Amino acid sequence: MIIKKRQLLIDAPYIVGKKERQNNDSNDAFDSTTVTKILEEAKAKADEILRQAEAEASKMLNEAKEKRQKMMQEIELERQQFRKYVAEASQRLNVLVSSFQRQLDQKREEMFEELTDLLRILIEKIAFRSLDQVDFRQKMKKIFSKLSEVRSAKVIFNEKDAETFPEILKQCEAMGFEVVRSSSLKPGEVLVDTELGVLDGTNRAAVMLVERLIEEVFGPVGTNEVSQTVQGEAQQS
Numbered sequence: 001m002i003i004k005k006r007q008l009l010i011d012a013p014y015i016v017g018k019k020e021r022q023n024n025d026s027n028d029a030f031d032s033t034t035v036t037k038i039l040e041e042a043k044a045k046a047d048e049i050l051r052q053a054e055a056e057a058s059k060m061l062n063e064a065k066e067k068r069q070k071m072m073q074e075i076e077l078e079r080q081q082f083r084k085y086v087a088e089a090s091q092r093l094n095v096l097v098s099s100f101q102r103q104l105d106q107k108r109e110e111m112f113e114e115l116t117d118l119l120r121i122l123i124e125k126i127a128f129r130s131l132d133q134v135d136f137r138q139k140m141k142k143i144f145s146k147l148s149e150v151r152s153a154k155v156i157f158n159e160k161d162a163e164t165f166p167e168i169l170k171q172c173e174a175m176g177f178e179v180v181r182s183s184s185l186k187p188g189e190v191l192v193d194t195e196l197g198v199l200d201g202t203n204r205a206a207v208m209l210v211e212r213l214i215e216e217v218f219g220p221v222g223t224n225e226v227s228q229t230v231q232g233e234a235q236q237s
Contacts, residue, residue, distance in 0.1 A: 119210065122210070136161065136168075136188060139190070139201060140165075140168050143192055143201065144171065144175070146199060147175065147177070147192065147194065150194045150196065151176065151195075152176065152178075152194070152195060153175075153177045153193060153194040153195075154178045154180060154192070155172045155177050155179050155180065156181075156182050156185060156190065156193070157169070157180070157181055157182065157190055158181075158190075161187055161188070161190075162181045186202075189201055189203060
């Protein structure tokens, strides 16, 4: 039996002939129809991916716009609520300030009335009541101390005081002073006319003294009503 050499060399490389290579190449190659179809499928897939991307982007954009619009609405609502709160707070503050001002004015009026009553009592105490003997003697003692260096003076008494305090009249005469009885002076009042000036011990002088004290404490503003009260008390006494 004759064995061909080619059949025996199983592991030997097989040399393909030119004709066989051409047949294989023709089987592996794509024709134009296949290529066109592949390109169309690829384009369709790409268009689908692009449409999906555009749809997703449009969806995200719309959601972002909705969120922004919702956020702006919430901000506007909060702004309106804050303005409402500020307006209500301002209104409450105005009510509190107005109420406080009314209470302050009322308290000031009450204090002023109490002060007026206190001044009325003070005036009655120091000027508008009939002085007792101790008060009048103390008053004349102070006047005499101021007249220690005066050589001549005219001492004017109320007629009743001249009768009630004869020792004071004698002291005036002993000091060389002229004594005058007057019905125009009220009990407890006295006037001393000297070459140096006049010592005024009348109720009117006491009123002026009280007014000066009031002005020193409270200033000129707000003392008119007190002064009118004082003058009214002086006219009634």
